Amino acid sequence: MATYVGIDVAKRKHQVAFMDQAGELVGRPLSLANDRVGFEALRERLMSLTAPVEIGLEATGHYWLALYDYLSQDGYSVYVLNPLQVHACQKSGIRKRKTDKIDAIWIADFVRIGGASQAPPPDSLRSYMQLRQLGRFRVSLVEWIGECKRRLLSVLDRIFPEYETLFSSVFTVSSRALLAQALTPAEFAHFDLEELSELLRRHSRGMLGRQRAQELQSLAASSIGVSFLADAVRVQTSCLLSQIEFLEAQLTEVNAALAQILERLPRQYLTTIPGVGPAGAAVMVGEIGIIRRFPCVEKLVAYSGMDPATHESGQFQAGSVHMSKRGSPYLRQALWLAAGVARQHDPELKAYFDKRRAEGKPYNVTMGAICHKLLKRIYVDLRDSRPYVLQQLATTT
Numbered sequence: 001m002a003t004y005v006g007i008d009v010a011k012r013k014h015q016v017a018f019m020d021q022a023g024e025l026v027g028r029p030l031s032l033a034n035d036r037v038g039f040e041a042l043r044e045r046l047m048s049l050t051a052p053v054e055i056g057l058e059a060t061g062h063y064w065l066a067l068y069d070y071l072s073q074d075g076y077s078v079y080v081l082n083p084l085q086v087h088a089c090q091k092s093g094i095r096k097r098k099t100d101k102i103d104a105i106w107i108a109d110f111v112r113i114g115g116a117s118q119a120p121p122p123d124s125l126r127s128y129m130q131l132r133q134l135g136r137f138r139v140s141l142v143e144w145i146g147e148c149k150r151r152l153l154s155v156l157d158r159i160f161p162e163y164e165t166l167f168s169s170v171f172t173v174s175s176r177a178l179l180a181q182a183l184t185p186a187e188f189a190h191f192d193l194e195e196l197s198e199l200l201r202r203h204s205r206g207m208l209g210r211q212r213a214q215e216l217q218s219l220a221a222s223s224i225g226v227s228f229l230a231d232a233v234r235v236q237t238s239c240l241l242s243q244i245e246f247l248e249a250q251l252t253e254v255n256a257a258l259a260q261i262l263e264r265l266p267r268q269y270l271t272t273i274p275g276v277g278p279a280g281a282a283v284m285v286g287e288i289g290i291i292r293r294f295p296c297v298e299k300l301v302a303y304s305g306m307d308p309a310t311h312e313s314g315q316f317q318a319g320s321v322h323m324s325k326r327g328s329p330y331l332r333q334a335l336w337l338a339a340g341v342a343r344q345h346d347p348e349l350k351a352y353f354d355k356r357r358a359e360g361k362p363y364n365v366t367m368g369a370i371c372h373k374l375l376k377r378i379y380v381d382l383r384d385s386r387p388y389v390l391q392q393l394a395t396t397t
Contacts, residue, residue, distance in 0.1 A: 001020065001021045001051050002021060002051055002052045002053065002054055003018055003019070003020060003026055003049050003051045003052070003053050003054075004018070004019045004020075004053075004054050004055075004056070004108045004109070004111045004112040005017070005018055005019075005046070005053060005054070005055040005056065005108060005111075006019070006056050006057075006103075006104045006105060006106065006107030006108025006109070006110070006111065007055065007056065007057040007058070007067065007104060007107065008058060008100045008101075008103040008104040008107060009057055009058050009059075009060040009063050009064045009067065010034070010060065010063065010100065011034065011061075011063055012033070012034055013031060013032065013033055013034060013038075013100075014031075014032050014033075014034060014038070014067065015029060015030075015031055015100040015101050015103065015104040016029060016030040016031075016032060016042060016045075016104055017029045017030075017101065017104035017105040017107070017108045018030075018045075018049070018108065019105070019108040019109060019112055020051075021112070023109060023112060025105070026049075029101050029104060029105070030042065030045055034063065034066070034067075039066075039067065039070045042071075043074065046074075046076070053076060053077075054077050054079070054111055055071060055076055055077065055078045055079065055111070056078075056079040056080075056081050056107045056108065056110060056111035057078065057079075057080060057081065057107070058081050058103070058107060059080050059081060059082060064080065065129065068080065068125075069126075072125075079111055080125075081107060081110065081111075124265070124290060125289070125290070127261060127264050127265050128265070128285070128286060128289045128290065130261050131258065131261045131262065131265070131282060131285060131286035132286035132287060132289070133286075134254060134257055134258055134261065134282075134286070135258065135282050135283040135286040135287070135330065136283075136286075136330055137254065138251065138254045138255070138258065138279065138282075138283065139283065139330055139333070141247055141250060141251050141254060142251070144247055145244060145247045145248060145251065148240050148243045148244045148247065149170075149171060149244060151236075151240055152170070152236075152237065152240040152241070152244070153170060155233050155236050155237055155240070156170065156237075158225065158226050158229055158233065159183060159184055159185075159225045159226060159227075159229055159230060159233045160183070160184060160185050160188070160220070160223055160225045161223070161224075161225060162185075162219040162220075162222075162223050163216075163219070165219070166212065166215060166216055166219065171244070172204075173203050173204070174199075174200055174203040174204040174208055176241060176245075177199060177202075177203040178196075178199065178200070178203075178216075179237060179241060180238075180241065181199065183230065183233065183234050183237055184225065184227060184230045184233075185219075185220040185221070185223035185225050185227075186220070186227065187220075188216055188217060188220035189217055189220040189221045191217065193210070193213055193214070193217065196213040196216065196217070197209050197210040197213040200212055200213055255278070255279060258278075258279070258282040259278065259282070261282075262281070262282055262285065265285065266385060267385055268281070268285060268381060268382055268385060269381055269385070269386060269387040269388065270284060270285065270378060270381055270382070272381070272387040272388045273338075273342070273374070273377050273378065273381065273388045274341070274342045274345045274346040274349070274390065275338040275339060275340070275341040275342025275343075275345065275346065275349075275374065276338045276342075276374075276378070277338075277341075280334045280337060280338050283330055283331070283334040284331060284334050284335070284378060285382070287328045287330050287331035287334070288300065288303075288331065288378075288382065291379070291382040291383050292383075294379070297375065297376050297379040297380075300375060300378075300379050301372065301375055302326075302327065303327045303328065303331070304327045304328060304331045304332055304335060304371075304375060305326045305327030305328065305329070305331075305332050306327070306332060306335070306368065306371055306372060306375065332371075335371045335374060335375060336367065336371060338374055339367055339370040339371045339374050340367070342370065342374055343367070343370050346390065347390075349370055349373065349374075352369075352370065352373070353366055353367075353370060356369065
């Protein structure tokens with residue numbers, strides 16, 4: 001006969017309930033502080049139990065991590081529960097009372113009836129959590145870099161609006177080198193042509209030179225940028241370029257760390273799937289975690305929040321269906337970005353995209369369907385640990 005322990009996790013204090021095989025409470029619920037003294041009090045209570053112990057705790061924010069680590073190091077079997085699972089279980093009750101103690105009882109009962117999936121090995125879960133933590137930080141870094149670039153483009157549009165037409169990107173090496181030397185149209189117009197040509201040639205590895213320098217000076221001479229903002233804009237530009245360079249260096253460091261963590265996990269071949277690069281694979285693996293917690297691909301689709309949110313009642317049926325978006329937004333974003341690349345480079349997905357669009361399907365609806373197909377490939381890859389084989393479309397002669 002086992003004892004089932006439910007822990008309602010909070011920032012300052014956790015509530016713990018103990019339940020036997022018959023669903024009856026064992027002793028009084030325990031309230032413990034989220035610190036070492038509280039954890040040791042829980043350990044003493046657990047050690048006093050004679051029956052085997054199974055523990056379930058709700059993954060509330062990041063507050064469950066320390067308690068999970070503490071209990072797993074003691075050798076306890078700990079089930080980490082999605083708050084949505086617990087909430088769905090609570091809705092099955094008749095009474096609608098809600099307190100932290102009642103939540104702890106519901107969690108214990110959820111583990112008792114077998115609602116929790118198999119507890120993952122602590123070492124594996126720690127690696128997945130590191131990957132998730134760093135993967136989400138990487139998403140933030142990319143967003144910060146994008147924001148700095150948008151601000152710099154806005155600044156240039158005020159002082160020298162024609163500048164960005166000269167380069168495929170304002171943020172190429174050669175463009176950044178120019179902006180470090182001059183900024184206003186007047187400065188570029190009076191720049192020594194030979195020096196400007198050499199600067200472009202050196203930083204573009206010979207791809208640009210005198211012709212581009214002449215084009216730049218010609219545009220600068222006819223520009224109507226707001227010149228009186230020059231001093232303020234020069235400070236902004238210098239700061240933004242430094243921030244972009246610093247953040248990009250950090251991004252390189254994070255990418256290397258993600259690759260190292262991935263090596264510690266079971267072998268996966270996500271990058272063999274068209275559209276999935278190393279960074280996207282790291283984010284996906286971190287968000288999905290141990291694949292066996294999803295018994296079928298439909299469960300993974302629901303976790304990603306890309307399952308349809310239907311609404312029916314009696315004779316009423318909603319006229320449109322949208323994604324539920326209740327799962328991991330980081331996984332959903334990584335899928336969407338990968339789908340955008342895959343539909344251009346995977347013959348099967350490209351043909352599917354073109355067909356659906358020709359039928360009049362909206363862009364977002366079609367891309368959502370491609371994300372579904374991509375997620376099925378990812379599921380099989382992680383489940384079977386085998387590379388994806390690109391399907392070649394049959395050609396008719």
